[in-house]
Amino acid sequence: MMSVSLRRLIIVPFFALALITGITMYFVATTTMSNIADKVGLQYIHEVESRVQERVRSFMSPLLRIVEVNQQSFLARPNELNDLSKAAIRFHEQGMPYRQMTFISIATSDGRYLTSVQPPVENRSHHIATNFVHKPLTMEGFEYDPMVGIGNKRQQDAEFTYDPRLRPFYQSAVGSKVPVWGEIERYYGYDALGATLSAAIYDDNDELLAITATSVALNALDEYLKSLEIVDGGYLFLAEGSGDLIATSSDTELFFTQDGESKRANLHEHQNDFFRLAGDHLEDGSYSLSYNGNEYLYYVHPVNFEYGETWLLGVLIPEAYHENLLSDYNRSSVLITLGLFIFISLLGALIAWYIGKPIQLLSAATSNKRLESIQALPESISSVKEINALNQGLKEMADDLSDVMHNLEAKVAERTILLQGENETLLESSIKDELTNIYNRRGLKQGFNRVVGVENEQKNSVTLVLCDIDHFKVFNDKYGHSEGDQALIKVAESLKMYSRAGVDIVARYGGEEFILVFSNMSLDHVLERLNGIRQELKNTELAGKERITMSFGVAHHESSDSMQIEDLINKADEKLYEAKNGGRNKIVS
Incomplete structure (x- = not known):
């Protein structure tokens, strides 16, 4: 019997069903375009949200890790609290790789305070500030000395009375065994917001020894949102659950001065109409919003950090963007899809007629659930090369599987014994002290x-x-x-x-x-x-x-x-x- 290549069977002319299928697909595509448009819009929003979420977590991760490292270090070596100058070196080295890290500090229960300082918006080098070098509870600035930590006094820095035990970062952490987030506030004298994480350090008798804290400037997140290229008329924002803004993609300010007092910009009272509209929907989910006769797709999702801190990420885009995109795409894709659909339909019918019988033989042999039925198939069951190859593959697979099944029980038993030995070895090593070989x-x-x-x-x-x-x-x-x-x-x-x-x-x-x-x-x-x-x-x-x-x-x-x-x-x-x-x-x- 002469063999025929399956590829030759694919090249078959067609035309009869093209018009009917095209009309049907056009009406189906028109009816479902609105739903697809929403899905495309949500997919775009999710892509933007994923990028922002990843950037925010990467940005805030050093803050979490530094607080945890310093808390564990002082817990392991509480005697370091007797001489805080050694901590100055570690704090400086921790803050140097991160431009956003403004304060890394330690405040003892007797009022001594040391911090590595970096201004939130000015590109100046780190320096050290303490309140115990020359006079108790008197804050002074010092240059950083890599040998001893606290270097020469900075004459340009003013001296002032400072008791850290009265500060919110200290008081919020007292009584907690895990790090505690402080309120996001504007840095005094700077156009930048900052987030603070504090952690208490206790001795074995649960007596408070000190509070270590780290603060990070958030202006880089605002710059990042503004740098993202989103669709015209779209907005991004990061906010707290109360609606207080942390960062936005717009040029509006995050804080303002009223009656001589600095206040945070809030979604509920914002001068931007879209932000006020978003402020009415701060629950996790997606919303369709209307404004001046135009429809907008709005999505808000929490950004969760360790130790209970949650921000909100909001994305708002006009629905006209993805509807227009899909409308243009729909007209061209209908014709292309129609041609492919007709071609595949006709080809499938022809192949089903041509190879139906040998496929039925293969199906009957495999449905019998016996290897002998597959092994009994003839060497050639079709004029199509690929079907014959499939038949040979099934027969060889059945032969191989038959051999495997004969040896399977022995291999399983051998593997089980090996795994039991490995498990016993792992269990023994997990309960023994490595040095003395007695129990840990x-x-x-x-x-x-x-x-x-x-x-x-x-x-x-x-x-x-x-x-x-x-x-x-x-x-x-x-x-x-x-x-x-x-x-x-x-x-x-x-x-x-x-x-x-x-x-x-x-x-x-x-x-x-x-x-x-x-x-x-x-x-x-x-x-x-x-x-x-x-x-x-x-x-x-x-x-x-x-x-x-x-x-x-x-x-x-x-x-x-x-x-x-x-x-x-x-x-x-x-x-x-x-x-x-x-x-x-x-x-x-």
Whole structure:
């Protein structure tokens, strides 16, 4: 049988149905053009909104990250608050890459204040301002010194009394454990708005130590909206939920002076009619608005930031823009689509007639849901090359699939065993301390829950020991971290030596602190083992033939009913504190 190329079948003349199909498509296109126009308008708006959203988030992201970094840094090293000059270097380096970052500051609970300053609109270099160098609560400006942070006094800057604890950025953050947004306000003496984020720093007793804050100038966002090329008669704006404007694509001012007081421009009271019209619809969604007999498509959507701050992004364009665009497109596309539709329809009918039978054979074989039916198909079922190729492909696929199915169970079992081994390895590494190869805090909690589950059934006792290496910092400073790590490893080995493998728990709690958990063991036997650990450490030489000692706090619970690990740790910590204050190298139970 002579084979015929499928491509040759496509080249078939047609004409009969062109007029009828063209008229039908014209009326359908005319009826649906309005709906399509709205969709095109919304698509345009969504594209603009996506660009603005991405720019705003990128612009505000450094503000969020800097506040978080500084909060975590001071929480980790609260002693830095004793000498704020070191913070000047970090604040300066944080603000240098970002032109919009105006203030990066720290205010302590005793009133000391330091900030890295950059004017919001003038292209001047950073400098430092503090209120504690020469006179308490007296603000002065200083040049930045990369070696010590606070350099020479700036004679051009005025001195004035400044207590940061009375400022909104400080008071708004007090009492909150997460960063807090301040109100968007105009910078004093500058034609720019600024947004501030503040974060409180507390000690372990929840006593307020300081407030760190960062402020960003928003005038660059206003310049960005004005730079966007949107359709004629269209508007963009960023606003707060109250309607106070942050940035717009128009040339209107964002603030004005009334009765000697600076006020923010608001959508509800704006001199621009379109902004006032938009101010009546600030709920998330799209709207059709009418003004002077013209229709407008309006869309408003929230811009959400971390820690609860939300702005509104509004886009307003005249509907005439996308309706005119589609009207021109519709007339030309109808004729093109009509031709393609007729061509495809006729071609489909011809191909259905020509290749219907072999396709039915293939369909019947595949519908039978048996590989044998496909494998039994003849080698050639059509004069069309492509259908024969499809037939050969199905037959080869059926053969391959048959082979795969024969080996599938073995491969699945092999893969399952491999995955189980990998999962066990990952679980083991997640609960072990990398240095000492004993449990970390997560492993401690899992092990404790297992012990308590067993002891709850048997009503047995549990003893938790919190131990700490005496004067470990001195040893670490004297011999270095490498020898300090070796000392931690030796201690872990000694603790494991005097615990029962598979029964008791040995964990590194943090730094030079360790925890032992003994289940179903009398207090006397626990103390006997702890003394054995002390003797073992006494006989162990470390760097420089040094020997280390440990202090132990013991919390013994006779019955495991209603037992919480936090309660035992707190009790053991109190005993450890007594051992430390009693001269160290002691066991207090």
